[in-house]
Amino acid sequence: MEDERGALEAGGDFEFWQVGESGEQTQLSDLLNRVLDRGVVLTGHVTISIADVDLVHVGLSAVLTSASRIRRGRRVPEQTEAPEA
Amino acid sequence: MIQLYCVRRSADPPPPDDLLGIGRRPVRVHRVEPLAVWYSERDRSGAGADDPRVHDRVVRAALNTATPLPCRHDSVLGDLDEVTRIMSARRDALADRLARVEGCVEVAVRVRPPEIERSAPAPEAAGGGGPGREYMVAARGRRRRREEGLVAAEDLVRSGLRGLPILDIVAAASRGGGVDVAVLVQRDGIGAVRERIAGLVRTGGAIVGSTGPWPPYSFVAFPGPP
Numbered sequence: 570m571e572d573e574r575g576a577l578e579a580g581g582d583f584e585f586w587q588v589g590e591s592g593e594q595t596q597l598s599d600l601l602n603r604v605l606d607r608g609v610v611l612t613g614h615v616t617i618s619i620a621d622v623d624l625v626h627v628g629l630s631a632v633l634t635s636a637s638r639i640r641r642g643r644r645v646p647e648q649t650e651a652p653e654a
Numbered sequence: 655m656i657q658l659y660c661v662r663r664s665a666d667p668p669p670p671d672d673l674l675g676i677g678r679r680p681v682r683v684h685r686v687e688p689l690a691v692w693y694s695e696r697d698r699s700g701a702g703a704d705d706p707r708v709h710d711r712v713v714r715a716a717l718n719t720a721t722p723l724p725c726r727h728d729s730v731l732g733d734l735d736e737v738t739r740i741m742s743a744r745r746d747a748l749a750d751r752l753a754r755v756e757g758c759v760e761v762a763v764r765v766r767p768p769e770i771e772r773s774a775p776a777p778e779a780a781g782g783g784g785p786g787r788e789y790m791v792a793a794r795g796r797r798r799r800r801e802e803g804l805v806a807a808e809d810l811v812r813s814g815l816r817g818l819p820i821l822d823i824v825a826a827a828s829r830g831g832g833v834d835v836a837v838l839v840q841r842d843g844i845g846a847v848r849e850r851i852a853g854l855v856r857t858g859g860a861i862v863g864s865t866g867p868w869p870p871y872s873f874v875a876f877p878g879p880p
Binding site: 588589595599600608609610 | 861
């Protein structure tokens with residue numbers, strides 16, 4: 570069940586590992602969840618939606634929170650301030 | 655155009671000379687004291703399917719020497735003057751976020767979709783509403799169940815890792831199905847975390863897998879623009 574992997578291409582001495590569900594697809598899913606949805610945004614866009622309906626796309630040139638943080642804002646006390654365009 | 659990868663302290667080691675970013679462009683450092691950003695030049699041609707991997711590979715190279723603030727994959731600015739201007743405007747907030755994740759890495763824990771998400775009944779629409787109202791009520795119900803599912807998954811992982819030096823936990827719906835719970839851990843604590851998760855996975859419960867360590871993508875959000 571356990572599959573521990575060696576270093577990624579540029580991993581150097583900081584080894585990447587995988588436990589349980591293994592395979593390229595799983596690793597790719599975790600990668601995309603992070604790289605595409607999270608992290609600091611210095612420019613980009615945000616979608617304003619209500620009840621899962623996307624309403625407005627706003628272009629930005631500022632530092633914002635990740636989309637997942639915006640959606641979770643109500644549950645995280647320090648993230649209660651919604652970003653502005 | 656400038657493709658951004660991560661923010662670091664200016665005193666941290668620069669990228670290796672042979673490190674290539676998106677489009678096989680060399681990765682460089684641009685300093686906006688006391689911070690620095692790793693970047694590469696980028697033309698306006700379309701994105702490549704491998705770009706997310708390349709982005710992560712560059713951020714991971716930074717992680718080898720010091721924990722960075724990872725930028726999201728599509729962080730592109732016009733030129734270095736714009737980078738300087740935006741980073742200067744948020745210098746204190748960036749430095750604060752960098753300090754919060756210093757010496758830390760992220761571990762991804764995958765949790766099966768909680769029962770609550772699949773089985774809880776949707777709230778019924780109040781009488782008198784048309785199809786539009788029914789749709790909005792149903793959407794709100796789905797959203798509520800999803801949020802409850804995230805909280806349940808977060809609690810499950812928090813409980814499973816009790817006693818370990820966990821700094822923060824956040825859950826989000828995963829592109830691969832189920833819930834992706836991100837755990838912020840001190841670098842020297844990841845061995846114990848991995849062992850504990852491996853044990854939890856072997857029990858055959860709702861925690862089905864884990865990958866790591868990742869740069870702290872899930873723990874660098876900002877409260878909002880200035």
